[in-house]
Amino acid sequence: MIQMTPIGVIHTPFKQLEGMPIQPKGAEGIKGSVEIFEDFRPGLKDLEGFSHITLLYFFHGSEGFKLEVIPFMDTQLRGLFATRAPKRPNPIGLSTVQLDRIENGWLHIRNVDILDKTPLLDIKPYVPEFDSPGKIRTGWLEEARKTVDRRKSDKRFI
Numbered sequence: 001m002i003q004m005t006p007i008g009v010i011h012t013p014f015k016q017l018e019g020m021p022i023q024p025k026g027a028e029g030i031k032g033s034v035e036i037f038e039d040f041r042p043g044l045k046d047l048e049g050f051s052h053i054t055l056l057y058f059f060h061g062s063e064g065f066k067l068e069v070i071p072f073m074d075t076q077l078r079g080l081f082a083t084r085a086p087k088r089p090n091p092i093g094l095s096t097v098q099l100d101r102i103e104n105g106w107l108h109i110r111n112v113d114i115l116d117k118t119p120l121l122d123i124k125p126y127v128p129e130f131d132s133p134g135k136i137r138t139g140w141l142e143e144a145r146k147t148v149d150r151r152k153s154d155k156r157f158i
Helices: 038-044 141-150
Strands: 008-011 031-036 052-058 092-103 106-110 118-125
Touching: 031 038, 031 118, 052 106
Parallel strands: none
Antiparallel strands: 008 031, 008 118, 031 106, 052 092, 052 118, 092 106
């Protein structure tokens, strides 16, 4: 059996799914904060030296899933695992955000594309040499990805 315990809560200006940015690239400048629960705060030691962090979280506003979906970046049916659609067998999301500062167990972040009060599962420092594999292919998203900063969430996954 798999068990996960939230380590905190992500706070953002997005109170509903519809109209949210669909990726951090479309959320440039949008500020949020992450409240780390007291028991997990010692794990924040040395994190302040990183400019960006990757947040792994539970899509608490998502129920059910389909293995083929029409993603936000397209109009055509795609396999779920070739998308970043939020309705998944294991509703886990990830976003790489800018870390501005840490104060008393609170992370102040920006470029946040996450629903308010989202349970946080983990934090990982973003390290370009680890996380940017070099030459990549982006499949069906090759052209569509150029417009991600203008795309917003709609009702298709609500």
